[in-house]
Every structure is written in C-alpha cells, then in structure tokens.
Amino acid sequence: MQTKVSCTLNGEDVSADVDSRTLLVDMIREQLSLTGTHVGCDTSQCGACVVHVNGRSVKSCSMLALQAEGAEIITIEGVDSNGDLHPMQAAFREHHGLQCGFCTPGMIMSALDLVQQNPDPDDKEIREWLEGNLCRCTGYQNIVQAVKAGAKSMRAGGKEAE
Amino acid sequence: MTKNGMGASVRRKEDYRFITGSGQYTDDINRPNQVYAYIVRSPVAHAHIRDLDISAAVATPGVVAVLTGADMAADEVGSLPCGWGINNKDGSPMFEPGHPPLAADTVHHVGDQIAVVIATSRAIAKDAAELVEVDYDELPVVAGLEAASADGAALVWPDAPGNVCFDWEIGDKAATDAAFEQATRVASIDVVNNRLIANAMEPRSAIGEYDSGKDEYTLYTTSQNPHVIRLLMGAFVLGIPEHKLRVIAPDVGGGFGSKIFHYAEEAIMTWASRKLKRPVKWTAERSESFISDAHGRDHISHAELAMDDDGMFLGLRVSTRANLGAYLSTFGPSVPTYLHATLLAGTYKTPAIYAEVKGMFTNTVPVDAYRGAGRPEASYLLERLVDRAAKVAGLDPIEIRRRNFIKPEDFPYQTPVALEYDTGDYEAAVEKALELSDYDNFESRKNASAERGKLRGIGISTYIEACGIAPSNVAGALGARAGLYEAGTVRVNPTGSVTVLTGSHSHGQGHETTFAQLVTEALGVDFDAVEIVHGDTGKVPFGMGTYGSRSAAVGGVALVNALEKIRTKAKKIAAHLLEASADDVEFKDGQLTVVGTDRSVGFGDVAMSAYVPHNYPLDELEPGLEETAFYDPKNFTFPAGCHICEVEIDPDTGVVQVVRFTAADDFGRVINPMIVEGQVHGGLTQGIGQALYENCVYDESGQLLSGSLMDYCLPKADNVPDFAVTTNVTPCTHNVLGVKGCGEAGAIGAPPAVINAVVNALAEFGIDDMPIPATPERVWQAIQAAK
Numbered sequence: 001m002q003t004k005v006s007c008t009l010n011g012e013d014v015s016a017d018v019d020s021r022t023l024l025v026d027m028i029r030e031q032l033s034l035t036g037t038h039v040g041c042d043t044s045q046c047g048a049c050v051v052h053v054n055g056r057s058v059k060s061c062s063m064l065a066l067q068a069e070g071a072e073i074i075t076i077e078g079v080d081s082n083g084d085l086h087p088m089q090a091a092f093r094e095h096h097g098l099q100c101g102f103c104t105p106g107m108i109m110s111a112l113d114l115v116q117q118n119p120d121p122d123d124k125e126i127r128e129w130l131e132g133n134l135c136r137c138t139g140y141q142n143i144v145q146a147v148k149a150g151a152k153s154m155r156a157g158g159k160e161a162e
Numbered sequence: 163m164t165k166n167g168m169g170a171s172v173r174r175k176e177d178y179r180f181i182t183g184s185g186q187y188t189d190d191i192n193r194p195n196q197v198y199a200y201i202v203r204s205p206v207a208h209a210h211i212r213d214l215d216i217s218a219a220v221a222t223p224g225v226v227a228v229l230t231g232a233d234m235a236a237d238e239v240g241s242l243p244c245g246w247g248i249n250n251k252d253g254s255p256m257f258e259p260g261h262p263p264l265a266a267d268t269v270h271h272v273g274d275q276i277a278v279v280i281a282t283s284r285a286i287a288k289d290a291a292e293l294v295e296v297d298y299d300e301l302p303v304v305a306g307l308e309a310a311s312a313d314g315a316a317l318v319w320p321d322a323p324g325n326v327c328f329d330w331e332i333g334d335k336a337a338t339d340a341a342f343e344q345a346t347r348v349a350s351i352d353v354v355n356n357r358l359i360a361n362a363m364e365p366r367s368a369i370g371e372y373d374s375g376k377d378e379y380t381l382y383t384t385s386q387n388p389h390v391i392r393l394l395m396g397a398f399v400l401g402i403p404e405h406k407l408r409v410i411a412p413d414v415g416g417g418f419g420s421k422i423f424h425y426a427e428e429a430i431m432t433w434a435s436r437k438l439k440r441p442v443k444w445t446a447e448r449s450e451s452f453i454s455d456a457h458g459r460d461h462i463s464h465a466e467l468a469m470d471d472d473g474m475f476l477g478l479r480v481s482t483r484a485n486l487g488a489y490l491s492t493f494g495p496s497v498p499t500y501l502h503a504t505l506l507a508g509t510y511k512t513p514a515i516y517a518e519v520k521g522m523f524t525n526t527v528p529v530d531a532y533r534g535a536g537r538p539e540a541s542y543l544l545e546r547l548v549d550r551a552a553k554v555a556g557l558d559p560i561e562i563r564r565r566n567f568i569k570p571e572d573f574p575y576q577t578p579v580a581l582e583y584d585t586g587d588y589e590a591a592v593e594k595a596l597e598l599s600d601y602d603n604f605e606s607r608k609n610a611s612a613e614r615g616k617l618r619g620i621g622i623s624t625y626i627e628a629c630g631i632a633p634s635n636v637a638g639a640l641g642a643r644a645g646l647y648e649a650g651t652v653r654v655n656p657t658g659s660v661t662v663l664t665g666s667h668s669h670g671q672g673h674e675t676t677f678a679q680l681v682t683e684a685l686g687v688d689f690d691a692v693e694i695v696h697g698d699t700g701k702v703p704f705g706m707g708t709y710g711s712r713s714a715a716v717g718g719v720a721l722v723n724a725l726e727k728i729r730t731k732a733k734k735i736a737a738h739l740l741e742a743s744a745d746d747v748e749f750k751d752g753q754l755t756v757v758g759t760d761r762s763v764g765f766g767d768v769a770m771s772a773y774v775p776h777n778y779p780l781d782e783l784e785p786g787l788e789e790t791a792f793y794d795p796k797n798f799t800f801p802a803g804c805h806i807c808e809v810e811i812d813p814d815t816g817v818v819q820v821v822r823f824t825a826a827d828d829f830g831r832v833i834n835p836m837i838v839e840g841q842v843h844g845g846l847t848q849g850i851g852q853a854l855y856e857n858c859v860y861d862e863s864g865q866l867l868s869g870s871l872m873d874y875c876l877p878k879a880d881n882v883p884d885f886a887v888t889t890n891v892t893p894c895t896h897n898v899l900g901v902k903g904c905g906e907a908g909a910i911g912a913p914p915a916v917i918n919a920v921v922n923a924l925a926e927f928g929i930d931d932m933p934i935p936a937t938p939e940r941v942w943q944a945i946q947a948a949k
Binding site: 019021022029034035036037038039040041042043045046048075076077079080085089090092093094096098099100101102103104105108123124126127128130131133134135136137138139140141142143144 | 187362363669836842872880
C-alpha cells in the first residue's frame with residue numbers, strides 16, 4: 001500500500017507515493033531523482049546520506065519517508081545559491097577535503113549543521129562532530145581544515161574567497 | 163615551472179561535481195525499463211545444496227525471474243578466472259578450483275552466491291529472495307589458517323590435500339642456512355597479519371544491459387579497471403568478444419584494491435540482461451559487501467634474522483601461511499608470493515634470504531589485494547623483526563637500521579629475492595623524519611604524558627614497496643596472465659583543446675587533475691582546455707587500470723610518451739607553416755618558434771592547420787593531431803620512506819591514541835604535492851586502522867562476526883592525529899617522469915611504526931610483543947598479565 005508524502009525539497013514543493021517502509025534516502029534518490037545523497041551502509045554508521053530536515057542534519061537512511069510529511073528538506077543539491085558554491089563547498093575543494101567524493105555530500109551537510117550550532121569550532125570539536133561521518137580516503141585531516149576554513153568564510157558572510 | 167604544470171598543487175578539476183552532488187556513481191545510473199536484482203547468498207560456510215526451491219519466489223507479483231546455478235550451467239557460463247598462477251616448490255602448478263558465479267551444487271563460504279531474484283523493484287526482489295528455499299547438507303568447516311592446517315583438518319576442496327593451494331619458495335635456502343650457522347645473534351618473531359576488509363565508502367554495484375538489435379552488451383560497474391573486466395568476463399566467463407562488450411566504470415567511490423577483481427555479480431547482471439532483454443541492476447548493501455568483497459592480508463608468519471656481533475644482518479628466513487579464502491580471487495595468489503616475499507629485503511643489505519609461502523584454502527570470502535597488497539605484510543614482519551633485532555643486538559632501533567641500510571652508492575641494488583632497486587636514499591629519509599618529528603625531545607614529551615598518568619611510546623619503520631607493476635615479460639615469467647603496460651591517447655581538437663583517453667582509472671586519486679597537469683606542462687595549453695577521459699572501454703582504446711600505485715608511473719608515462727609524439731608532429735606542422743626545418747623549431751609554453759628568429763606560430767594554429775590542412779605538408783604528414791602510446795615499464799618503481807609514530811596509552815583502559823605521526827616518503831618526482839599529501843594521509847589512516855582498530859573475525863563455523871560497520875571498526879575523525887608529512891626525492895631512474903607512486907605507502911609504513919610505538923610504550927612492563935590490532939582489550943590484558 002502506498003501513501004503520498006508531500007514536503008519541500010531544496011525549496012520546491014514535491015510529493016511522492018511511498019511504501020510505509022520506504023526510507024527517506026530512497027525517496028530522495030529513487031523517486032525524486034536527486035542522487036547526490038548517497039547510501040554507504042545499512043547500519044546508520046557512515047553518514048553519506050546526511051541531509052537537513054527542518055534545519056537539522058539527519059541521516060536520511062534512519063528516517064522513514066512518511067516521517068518527512070510537511071518537512072523542509074535540504075540536500076547537497078540545494079546548498080549552493082544559483083550556481084555559486086556555498087563557502088563550505090568551496091572550502092572542501094580549496095583544502096582537498098575530498099578524494100573519491102562519495103562521503104562528501106554527507107560531510108558537507110553535517111559540517112553545515114555543526115557551523116550553524118558552533119560558528120567557530122576548533123579541530124577537536126570538528127573531529128568529534130564528524131564521528132558519524134566516515135571517510136575512507138582522506139584521513140580526515142583535510143576535511144577538518146576544510147570545515148574550519150568553511151566556518152571562517154561563513155562567519156565573514158561568505159565574502160572571504162576560499 | 164609551468165603554471166598548473168608539474169609540481170603545482172592545482173585544485174582538482176573533478177571536485178565541482180562531487181561537492182555539488184552531481185557525481186555519477188554506478189548506483190546513481192538508471193536505465194530505461196530497468197529491473198532490480200537481489201542475490202540469494204549462503205548463510206552457511208560449507209554445504210552441499212540438496213534442494214533449491216524457487217517456486218514461491220517466482221510466483222511473487224513483480225518478480226521477473228529467479229535464476230540459479232543450473233541456469234548458468236545450461237548456458238555454459240564459465241568459471242570466474244584467476245589471473246595469476248603460482249608454481250609449487252617442485253615446479254608443479256597450484257591447485258585451481260572452479261568458481262561458478264552462481265554456485266552449482268556446493269557453497270564454500272558464507273555469502274557464496276546461490277541464486278538471483280530479479281524484480282521490478284529492489285524491495286520486491288529482496289522480499290522474494292526470502293522465499294527461496296535452500297536445503298543444505300552441511301559439511302565440516304575450516305574457518306581460518308590454524309584450522310585449515312591442523313592435522314586431519316576438513317578439506318575445502320577434496321582435491322587440495324591439507325587445504326594447500328600452493329607451497330612456494332623464493333631465495334637461496336642453502337646460503338641462508340649457512341648464514342645462520344655463522345651468526346652470533348639471532349632474533350625471531352611470530353606475527354599474525356590481521357585480516358582486513360577494504361570498505362570503500364561506495365558499495366559495489368553493477369548494471370547489465372543488452373541491446374538485442376546489435377547483439378551488444380554494456381556493463382556499468384564499480385571497477386578500478388574496466389578493460390580488465392571486459393577481458394576477464396568477456397573471454398573467460400560469458401564468451402562475449404571485446405567488440406560486443408562495453409564496460410563503463412563511471413565515478414567510483416574508492417577502491418583500495420577491492421574493486422580490481424572480476425566479481426560474480428558483474429557476470430550475473432550481464433548474463434541476466436540478455437536473458438531478460440532488460441537492464442538489470444544490483445547494488446550491494448554494506449552487510450553484503452562484508453561477505454562478498456574480497457578481503458585482504460591474513461597471514462601467519464615466523465621469521466628469523468641472523469646477525470653478527472655488530473648487528474649486521476647475515477640472513478633472513480621467513481615461513482608464511484597465507485589465507486586465500488575459499489576460491490581464488492583474480493590476483494589472490496600473487497599477493498602473498500610475488501608482492502610479499504620479494505619485498506623481504508626491505509631497505510637492508512641482507513645477503514641471504516629464503517622465504518617459503520603456503521597459500522591455503524579456508525571456508526571464508528576470497529582474499530586478494532587490499533591497499534599495499536603483500537607489501538604491508540612484508541613491511542610489518544620485517545620492521546617488527548628489526549626492532550626485536552635491535553634489542554637482541556643491544557642497539558638503538560635507528561642505529562641498527564642505519565648500519566644495515568642499502569647505501570646510495572649501492573644502487574642499482576639486486577636483492578636476494580628477485581627485485582633490483584633502481585634508486586633511493588633511506589638514510590636521508592630517516593634524517594628528515596627525525597627532524598620533523600622532533601625525535602630528540604621525545605623524552606620530555608614522555609615525561610609530560612607520565613605526569614598525566616599516560617604511557618608514551620615512539621616507534622619507527624623504514625619501509626620499501628614495489629610499485630608501478632611492471633614489465634609484462636617479467637610479470638609473465640612470474641605467473642601473471644595479463645600484460646601490465648598502460649595506454650594513453652592524446653587527441654588535440656581542432657580549436658586546440660585537448661582530450662586525453664587514459665587506461666588508468668581514478669576513483670579518488672585525482673587523475674583528471676594530475677594528468678591534465680602533464681598535458682599543460684608538455685603542450686602549454688590552458689589547464690581548463692584539457693579533459694581527461696577514463697573508465698569507459700567504449701571511449702578509451704585500451705588499459706590495465708589503477709592499482710599498485712601504478713597510475714603515474716605507468717599510465718602517466720604512457721601519456722607523456724603520447725604527448726611527445728604530439729610535440730614531434732606539431733613541430734613538423736609548424737616547420738611547414740614557418741617554412742623552416744623541424745629541427746629548428748622550438749616548442750615552448752604553447753608557442754612553436756624558429757630558433758633565433760621571431761617567426762612563431764601558436765599551438766592552437768598548428769592544431770587548426772592539422773584539421774583544416776589547406777596549407778599542410780600532405781605528402782609527408784597525415785592530417786589530424788592524435789597520438790597513442792603504450793608504455794611497458796622496464797622495472798618496478800621503489801618508493802620508500804621513514805615513518806615515526808608516537809602513541810599515548812591509558813594504562814587503566816588500554817586505549818591507544820596516536821598523538822603524533824611523521825612520514826618522510828620518497829615517491830620520486832611529484833606531480834601535485836597537495837594530492838600526494840592527501841594520498842599519504844589516507845594511507846596512513848588505513849595503516850593506523852589496521853594497527854589499532856580494524857579486524858575481520860570469523861567464528862569456528864565460518865560466520866563473519868565483524869560483518870557490519872557496527873562490528874568492524876573503521877577509523878573515525880577523532881581516531882587519528884594531524885600528520886606531519888614531507889618528501890625526500892630520488893627520481894626513479896627508468897621512467898621519464900621520475901615518478902614512483904604514492905598511493906599505498908601510508909598503509910605499508912604505518913602499521914609497524916604504530917605497533918613498534920605501542921611496544922615501546924609498554925617496555926616498562928617487560929612487554930615486547932603485541933598482536934595487531936592493538937585493541938584496548940589486548941593492551942589492557944597485556945598490562946594486567948605483566949603486572
């Protein structure tokens with residue numbers, strides 16, 4: 001039996017018919033065709049699927065699509081503004097905070113929530129915050145640098161070229 | 163230095179699509195009329211399949227087909243091939259079991275494929291797979307090396323007595339035995355090299371598609387080497403000729419070796435797509451990856467080092483058992499033999515070395531190359547043994563290494579185990595690492611840790627690796643069933659932009675940037691006017707893919723050779739346009755100039771002229787500006803370096819934290835320092851993972867206990883420190899770029915440095931050994947036992 005879910009996705013009104021068991025990440029990827037949100041595990045460890053739901057970071061594999069009724073969802077595809085990279089995206093490129101790129105959308109979405117709550121995080125706070133986001137390529141050091149630089153740029157209103 | 167050329171930390175071209183979520187990984191691709199596959203896998207480690215009842219699954223609404231090993235046999239689908247043969251001591255070939263993509267009548271490990279359920283949605287396929295009833299007649303299980311080598315052990319394969327796949331040797335046994343007779347001191351060690359699972363963040367995925375109108379197949383797959391998959395699957399498994407099979411490896415989310423191999427699912431999807439005349443898609447769930455991706459490492463070794471009174475090495479004797487799993491994965495047999503025992507000389511001038519390696523079958527997932535592949539096992543064994551030898555000889559760990567290093571004047575250096583090192587300076591790397599790590603002030607840091615109730619230790623490793631795998635004729639003589647060259651095509655477009663087609667494959671390494679830097683350097687074209695195409699057998703002429711840190715050293719050199727052909731032809735075209743001799747034309751910074759004159763033409767005009775040949779030497783030159791080069795290297799490359807690790811241990815909990823880590827590596831010349839540093843960071847983190855966190859554990863019945871990311875501990879952001887990284891360059895002597903490769907060094911050098919540091923920290927308890935990984939429990943138990 002399918003149920004219709006209506007929500008906003010990156011600012012646009014969308015709806016999809018989903019099973020009661022359909023995960024939010026599958027609705028986003030399969031039905032709404034935004035494939036920037038990734039699935040890297042089946043036990044909610046990896047964080048490749050992090051999106052924002054009503055302003056907070058959420059592992060979209062750990063939430064049912066039905067629970068997103070009426071929610072505001074932002075994915076990696078909704079982070080830039082009219083094609084201009086968000087300062088956090090730019091910082092990941094500038095500081096080589098990615099290699100294969102698979103964990104990157106989740107990393108960026110998670111980092112954005114961190115900076116929202118703590119505009120000036122230190123290395124330790126960043127490393128602890130990112131415990132729920134696994135990266136197998138970078139060894140994290142450049143991700144930490146990127147998040148710090150992204151946060152700095154965001155504090156400056158995104159004006160600081162990264 | 164050309165801007166954006168060799169040596170510049172250029173920001174990566176590929177990043178835009180990844181940071182905006184517009185990358186195209188295999189699972190992001192959907193084909194019209196596509197159906198979804200779910201694989202029924204064995205829940206037991208060893209059993210005859212007495213009965214297989216698919217009727218309930220077939221009857222499920224939405225199920226399109228349920229296919230089994232019997233269907234494959236009826237279609238005469240072949241066995242998944244092994245790409246490297248090893249001979250026994252007596253010259254006879256190894257035992258090579260068949261490996262049907264869907265098990266015929268016997269399953270050999272948990273996760274072995276039995277059937278595929280194909281349906282209109284993933285969920286339906288998975289539900290219906292639950293309805294496939296398999297009646298197992300369970301057989302005795304050997305789930306590890308000790309069980310497999312016990313007297314009277316059950317057999318994985320009835321025709322492989324003692325579960326031995328091969329019993330192989332290398333080196334001079336008599337000379338080594340003689341060295342031990344002369345020795346006044348002997349150090350020995352027993353080491354287990356823990357079994358690991360690569361866990362690239364992107365799970366494997368495959369889409370098979372068949373075009374009945376043209377009788378052509380396309381396979382989209384998460385592969386590090388699509389041409390190799392085309393060859394193996396086309397020629398050996400499905401009988402599809404190359405010109406009818408296109409393999410596309412689009413954006414691939416990490417590999418670390420685990421995506422080199424030809425896997426059953428690739429053949430199953432391609433085969434099923436023809437049967438159903440519909441695209442068939444499969445994507446692994448992570449728990450499925452754990453029981454179907456090839457695993458890595460898993461050795462048990464005993465090693466002895468003979469020395470004289472001065473701690474000079476006289477001889478090394480190594481005996482290794484290597485777990486190959488239940489079947490032979492694509493390159494499985496090469497890893498513990500030619501990629502492991504040939505590295506046992508390390509960076510030392512040990513005159514006599516003898517190693518024997520038994521490859522053994524167990525009822526576990528096949529074992530194959532994982533980042534470093536054999537070289538981490540050799541480095542770990544040797545660097546732990548050398549630390550122990552230092553104690554036996556009463557020498558400092560650094561001093562014993564210095565005494566025994568191969569010196570710069572010794573190169574080229576022929577080791578007693580087949581390899582000839584071309585160049586290196588191991589002492590210089592040590593000096594750099596000591597300085598960068600502030601080694602001299604370790605004692606004060608140790609005292610500061612002690613004041614906080616922590617134990618601090620320092621450990622060193624001076625590893626070497628063999629990369630850029632390597633001359634086809636040599637590899638062939640050693641058992642490789644493939645060539646190991648690389649191909650590159652440079653296509654200069656009429657308006658002067660450049661398209662490169664490379665057989666190397668990037669799954670995180672950044673080829674789209676580094677290879678473009680090589681083009682910019684050679685042709686002077688704008689960095690943004692270069693496009694690197696890889697990962698598609700329909701576009702790239704040929705290639706052997708990316709593994710063994712070979713992309714720059716083999717693929718990069720092929721590209722440079724093709725660029726040189728372009729330069730040569732461009733000079734001839736320019737000579738015609740400038741009415742000069744080609745010998746007098748200088749090609750620099752994108753301008754072709756008659757030497758000593760102001761007569762000059764831009765490379766863009768040359769390109770246009772090649773495609774619009776109105777004024778062109780048509781009687782001497784073909785139109786067009788496109789060149790291909792195949793490059794087969796003369797030798798391996800030999801990156802080496804010195805890693806220094808400092809750990810802090812909480813004696814109350816046994817928790818080990820890496821607090822400082824320094825790496826001074828010799829990768830030869832560096833194309834992009836930023837990318838090289840990133841590769842080192844990632845390799846070190848995987849090496850620290852092996853040393854402290856990661857462990858693949860089977861129980862006696864062959865059940866994988868570490869079968870999810872909740873049970874298998876990948877390093878997290880707060881498990882690793884900021885790394886201090888530097889390079890010490892001795893250019894490779896036998897390739898034009900002077901490059902050696904950097905992808906695996908971290909995973910090779912780090913584990914022994916970490917464990918040497920842990921043992922050093924625990925020395926005050928009289929502890930001189932620590933199993934790997936040094937988990938809190940093991941460390942705590944060791945401390946308690948010592949108390």
